[in-house]
Structure formats: structure tokens, C-alpha cells
Amino acid sequence: xxxxxxxxxxxxxxxxxxxxxxxxxxxxxxxxxxxxxxxxxxxxxxxxxxxxxxxxxxxxxxxxxxxxxxxxxxxxxxxxxxxxxxxxxxxxxxxxxxxxxxxxxxxxxxxxxxxxxxxxxxxxxxxxxxxxxxx
Amino acid sequence: xxxxxxxxxxxxxxxxxxxxxxxxxxxxxxxxxxxxxxxxxxxxxxxxxxxxxxxxxxxxxxxxxxxxxxxxxxxxxxxxxxxxxxxxxxxxxxxxxxxxxxxxxxxxxxxxxxxxxxxxxxxxxxxxxxxxxxxxxxxxxxxxxxxxxxxxxxxxxxxxxxxxxxxxxxxxxxxxxxxxxxxxxxxxxxxxxxxxxxxxxxxxxxxxxxxxxxxxxxxxxxxxxxxxxxxxxxxxxxxxxxxxxxxxxxxxxxxxxxxxxxxxxxxxxxxxxxxxxxxxx
Numbered sequence: 001x002x003x004x005x006x007x008x009x010x011x012x013x014x015x016x017x018x019x020x021x022x023x024x025x026x027x028x029x030x031x032x033x034x035x036x037x038x039x040x041x042x043x044x045x046x047x048x049x050x051x052x053x054x055x056x057x058x059x060x061x062x063x064x065x066x067x068x069x070x071x072x073x074x075x076x077x078x079x080x081x082x083x084x085x086x087x088x089x090x091x092x093x094x095x096x097x098x099x100x101x102x103x104x105x106x107x108x109x110x111x112x113x114x115x116x117x118x119x120x121x122x123x124x125x126x127x128x129x130x131x132x133x134x135x
Numbered sequence: 136x137x138x139x140x141x142x143x144x145x146x147x148x149x150x151x152x153x154x155x156x157x158x159x160x161x162x163x164x165x166x167x168x169x170x171x172x173x174x175x176x177x178x179x180x181x182x183x184x185x186x187x188x189x190x191x192x193x194x195x196x197x198x199x200x201x202x203x204x205x206x207x208x209x210x211x212x213x214x215x216x217x218x219x220x221x222x223x224x225x226x227x228x229x230x231x232x233x234x235x236x237x238x239x240x241x242x243x244x245x246x247x248x249x250x251x252x253x254x255x256x257x258x259x260x261x262x263x264x265x266x267x268x269x270x271x272x273x274x275x276x277x278x279x280x281x282x283x284x285x286x287x288x289x290x291x292x293x294x295x296x297x298x299x300x301x302x303x304x305x306x307x308x309x310x311x312x313x314x315x316x317x318x319x320x321x322x323x324x325x326x327x328x329x330x331x332x333x334x335x336x337x338x339x340x341x342x343x344x345x346x347x348x349x350x351x352x353x354x355x356x357x358x359x360x361x362x363x364x365x366x367x368x369x370x371x372x373x374x375x376x377x378x379x380x381x382x383x384x385x386x387x388x389x390x391x392x393x394x395x396x397x398x399x400x401x402x403x404x405x406x407x408x409x410x411x412x413x414x415x416x
Contacts, residue, residue: 011278012180013173033337044336081350
């Protein structure tokens with residue numbers, strides 16, 4: 001059996017995941033961040049993106065909308081603004097959100113709206129990515 | 136004494152009220168359970184965030200951030216969290232009374248940010264200036280709503296509209312007990328660093344702090360709103376439960392009065408017949 005460590009994903013709306021995993025890749029602020037068992041203590045900022053975690057040799061995915069990760073004592077805790085496992089993602093809603101964001105980016109509006117639309121677009125893309133690769 | 140017909144009418148109207156209060160009681164019991172679940176669900180995130188903040192404080196760098204910095208206090212902002220709807224006993228009244236007391240005691244300039252219709256409506260009549268108001272959060276407030284409020288509060292703080300921000304909300308103790316509470320939101324209390332493991336910070340402690348502190352404010356507001364919601368439903372449940380009991384009592388008393396009135400009417404009728412018959416003899 002491969003060595004494992006505990007991975008927890010929590011969002012303000014509740015616990016999303018709690019598993020013993022073998023490997024996890026996180027969307028770090030400076031690029032992807034791979035964590036294996038017995039990692040050194042780490043606190044890192046996370047970007048909007050996809051989390052891939054390996055559970056019993058199988059890779060699963062989850063989408064998060066930014067946050068932090070703390071790794072200590074062979075446990076990784078992801079604090080996400082929002083998080084969904086691949087199977088929980090509402091693809092239809094994400095597609096709609098993506099279209100809405102694209103439309104808003106296309107029309108010229110002020111700076112804040114653009115930022116918000118871009119953020120929404122990235123979240124939608126992350127959700128679609130996480131959900132899509134599963135099939 | 137009122138006629139039996141009038142009393143019967145009153146009984147019917149009280150019984151209708153009883154049915155309404157009973158239904159409201161059951162609805163709020165269900166909503167209370169949901170609100171409590173949400174409150175519990177939000178806890179791990181909040182405590183974890185607090186933990187990360189403490190571990191940041193032990194990093195070998197000076198923690199400096201506008202949201203942590205204490206300034207001479209000239210302007211105080213109270214964020215008042217009340218409900219949108221009434222019929223929840225003393226829930227709003229208690230908190231509003233506490234707030235009014237606090238405002239009277241505060242020597243500095245006070246301004247308000249209100250969350251929920253009841254607090255807004257009450258203080259709109261007064262002289263206190265509103266900086267922002269949020270209404271119609273619904274029965275299940277989302278994190279995004281809390282985020283919007285937090286962003287507004289942070290903006291006010293950073294622009295110097297407020298030197299201190301307090302949250303006034305009702306803490307949920309049990310379904311029967313709710314406590315009006317005040318907590319300081321900003322500036323954030325300098326976290327105490329405990330000596331512990333050496334962490335790697337990526338990209339840097341400062342960068343993490345800059346994104347973490349606003350989230351800390353968001354979770355605080357989110358938690359107090361959830362506490363408020365749970366308290367509101369608890370207060371409503373208790374209020375509706377005692378209203379139902381009162382209605383039951385009243386129906387009992389009215390039925391007694393009605394029976395007595397009916398009996399009196401029968402007695403009068405009999406005695407009229409008897410005396411009529413006696414007059415013929």
C-alpha cells in the first residue's frame with residue numbers, strides 16, 4: 001500500500017472532502033503545487049483552479065475558487081472560498097456562467113466589472129475542467 | 136354577558152390564529168435546524184483560518200497590514216445584524232435596545248451599517264447616519280452575501296470612514312436563549328504567535344496575509360449572520376409556541392364562557408315557559 005496523508009477541503013459552507021490520499025496537485029498562486037506524504041510544513045495561497053488527488057491509485061478532481069492550503073503533520077487542509085468535487089459540479093450552471101462572463105468581457109464596461117467577469121470566467125472554466133476530464 | 140353567538144365567533148377567530156401560530160412554529164423549527172446545520176458547517180473553516188493566522192504571526196517577519204493597525208478612534212461604525220421579518224418575539228427589540236444604549240454611550244462619532252430590514256427601519260427614524268444597508272438576505276444566507284458586506288465594511292475602514300468597526304448580532308445559545316452580543320471586527324486583533332513548527336510560506340507571509348485578512352473579516356461576518364439567523368428562528372419558534380399556548384388557553388376560557396351563556400339562555404327560556412304556564416293556572 002502506498003503511503004498516504006489526509007486531505008481535507010473545507011469551505012465556509014462546510015466540509016467538502018476528507019480522505020486519505022497518496023498524492024495531490026493544487027493550483028498554487030505561483031504554479032501547480034504537488035504534495036506527497038511527509039511534506040514539510042507549508043502555508044500557500046491557492047488560485048482558482050482544479051485540485052487533482054490520487055486515491056487508491058485513481059485520480060479524482062475538484063474545482064476550487066481560490067484560497068489557502070496548510071500542510072503540517074502529514075495532513076493537508078485546503079481552505080477554499082468555494083469547492084466542489086467533480087461529481088458535484090453543476091455543468092449546466094458552469095456553462096451558463098462561462099457564457100455570461102464571456103459576454104460581459106466582450107461588452108466594454110468599467111474596470112471592476114471586467115475584473116469580476118474575468119474571475120467568474122476562471123471559476124467557470126475551473127469547474128468545467130474538473131468535471132469534464134472525468135468523463 | 137356576551138351572547139353565545141358572539142363568543143362562538145371569537146372562538147373561531149382565535150382558533151384560526153392558533154393554527155397560524157402553530158404552523159409558523161413548526162416552520163421555524165425546521166428552519167432552525169437548517170440554520171444550526173449551516174452554523175456548524177461554517178465552523179471548521181473559521182477555526183482553520185484562525186489557525187493559519189496564528190501560524191502566520193509566528194513567521195519571522197513583522198506583520199503589518201492596514202486591517203491590523205490601530206488608529207486613534209474618531210469614527211465608530213456599528214454593523215447591526217437583525218432580521219428582515221418580525222413575529223420573532225424580542226429578537227430584534229433586544230438587539231436594537233442594546234445598540235441604542237451603545238450608541239448613546241459612545242463618545243465618538245457613530246455611524247451604522249445595517250443588515251436586515253428591522254434594524255434599518257428602526258434607526259432610519261433617528262439622526263444616525265447610515266453608511267450602508269443590506270436587506271433581504273433570505274432564510275439561508277450565502278457566503279457571497281457575507282462577502283459583499285465584508286467588502287463594503289473593509290472599504291469604509293480603508294477609506295477612513297471608520298476607525299473601529301463592531302459587529303452587533305444575536306448569539307445563538309440554545310433555541311430558547313439568544314444573547315445580544317458585540318464583537319470588535321476591525322482593526323483585527325494582532326494575532327498571537329505561538330512558537331511552533333517552521334513553515335514554508337508561498338509566495339510570502341505578507342502576500343498570504345493580504346489575502347487572508349479580508350477572508351477573516353468575511354468569515355466573521357458570515358458567522359455572525361448565521362448566528363443571527365439561527366437565533367431568529369429560535370426566537371420565533373419560542374414566541375410562536377407561547378402564542379399557540381395562549382390561544383389554547385383562550386379557547387378554553389371562551390368555551391367555558393360560551394357554555395355558560397348557552398346554559399343561561401336555556402335556563403331563561405325554561406323559566407319563561409314555566410312562568411308562562413304558571414300564569415295560565
